[in-house]
């Protein structure tokens with residue numbers, strides 16, 4: 001069943017992607033606006049609203065076409081990450097220390113640090129974690145089975161990625177809830193339920209920073225084989241990471257590995273419910289469809305809406321000249337619905353193949369380091385949902401996160417026949 005798009009609710013000149021109000025609109029309206037942009041103004045300029053603590057930005061160019069997003073992502077020498085960061089607003093000085101990790105760096109330092117942590121994501125290193133994924137996913141599903149109803153997001157979708165990423169970086173179970181709350185705040189900018197002031201955001205960053213410093217110090221004194229230990233003991237250019245560098249890496253990992261996968265699982269469940277033929281197909285032969293289904297879920301959900309780059313020398317792209325110092329924002333959500341790339345892009349099709357979506361980025365040097373882990377988490381979570389909660393139904397509309405960065409679902413009620421006790 002294809003999603004039916006309304007007409008764009010906005011005239012072309014009234015589209016303001018920098019405006020948080022825009023991101024409070026229903027998905028179908030957002031989709032209709034991006035379709036119009038792809039067709040009529042594929043590269044469009046937007047003002048940045050003044051956000052407390054961030055200072056007035058210079059505005060940004062929005063890319064809505066797949067091919068342009070791919071170009072920018074893969075030309076990281078001209079479109080850099082290390083000048084002001086990769087979110088639309090420039091990273092304020094106070095936050096640079098906490099968010100100064102690889103996502104906001106360029107090569108060669110980016111590459112060196114990324115290689116360091118890649119050793120924690122090799123198939124061998126992941127193997128141990130992947131066994132954990134299976135056990136934990138089963139516990140999550142079985143843990144709610146007796147309830148008969150619950151919030152799908154916090155009780156099912158959020159649990160597995162939270163536990164796994166905490167395990168990776170050495171956060172004890174007693175602090176998992178705090179990691180959940182802080183990352184909700186950090187990725188909740190724009191939604192008044194999570195962030196009302198700059199201090200809220202700084203408070204969350206400081207809490208995670210403090211947690212990381214303690215864990216890092218502990219791993220330095222008592223090495224184990226987790227990612228935290230690898231990071232604390234490895235050397236780059238003959239030097240160890242400082243504990244501050246470790247802390248910003250830690251914050252990147254817990255934030256990146258948490259809400260994204262949760263969002264994919266939540267949107268995936270909703271899409272399967274809205275497309276019962278697709279759900280029936282997957283359930284009929286789980287293993288045969290799992291690989292393509294998981295890719296389609298991530299394309300459909302596009303949990304990370306955008307990342308930004310900054311132009312370091314004048315460059316032409318699709319007939320447009322970008323100038324040094326300008327901001328360029330890659331809209332992955334729009335690339336993932338580009339009619340020139342995907343046949344029938346508003347159709348949720350778990351057999352779509354090939355499916356070269358940009359859910360994990362556009363293929364450049366910052367391509368999601370956790371993609372294989374995320375793929376496994378999503379797959380195993382659905383396997384356990386189908387097995388333990390086979391008649392699970394979403395029973396109310398999703399409450400969406402108001403954010404121009406994360407396509408999040410905050411809450412979504414579900415019900416199923418209770419079992420066990």
Ligand code: HEM
Nearest residue numbers: 102103256257260261304360361362366367368369370374
């Ligand atoms: C469905 C789940 C996920 C999605 C949709 C997602 C999406 C993304 C995207 C769009 C990027 C930026 C890519 C670019 O700029 O080219 C990224 C980077 C990153 N992701 Fe993920 N991610 C997911 C899960 C994870 C997990 C589970 C982890 C780790 C536990 C993780 C760790 C990272 C890291 C460390 C980076 C920065 C890489 C770099 O700068 O070199 N992600 N992710």
